[in-house]
Amino acid sequence: MSRALLKFVRVSPTKARLIAREVQGMNAELALASLEFMPNKAAGIISKVIASAVANGDFEPNEVEITSCRVDKAAVMKRWKPRARGTASRIIKPTSHILVEVGEPVKSEKETTKKGA
Numbered sequence: 001m002s003r004a005l006l007k008f009v010r011v012s013p014t015k016a017r018l019i020a021r022e023v024q025g026m027n028a029e030l031a032l033a034s035l036e037f038m039p040n041k042a043a044g045i046i047s048k049v050i051a052s053a054v055a056n057g058d059f060e061p062n063e064v065e066i067t068s069c070r071v072d073k074a075a076v077m078k079r080w081k082p083r084a085r086g087t088a089s090r091i092i093k094p095t096s097h098i099l100v101e102v103g104e105p106v107k108s109e110k111e112t113t114k115k116g117a
Helices: 013-023 028-036 041-056 109-116
Strands: 002-009 065-082 088-103
Touching: 002 041, 002 065, 013 028, 013 041, 013 065, 013 088, 028 041, 028 065, 041 065, 041 088
Parallel strands: none
Antiparallel strands: 002 088, 065 088
8 A cells, every 4th residue: 555645735625535436446447538638626636646756656547446545634724815995805725735655455345255266
């Protein structure tokens, strides 16, 4: 099992979690191919983290699956926008930490008993 962690990514964790749920449990090669055609900013970032996790373990993308893809909330950048009558409104720019773990696929007991019989 190998992993990759990308910290303080300038993408909202709620938007990144939608993409992370899609690829969790998929084959890494299939996940990279499907993320390539998603229009989201988070899809491109997560695909790079998956590629990094695969490379960290010296695997090929077709021989591993994504065991865990987690997106955590990181620090929030706070900015101000001037408004009417000398007041200001807060702008919150969220960041996130993305953790991807890949490992070799686990064979279920049903598959092993069928092959042995």
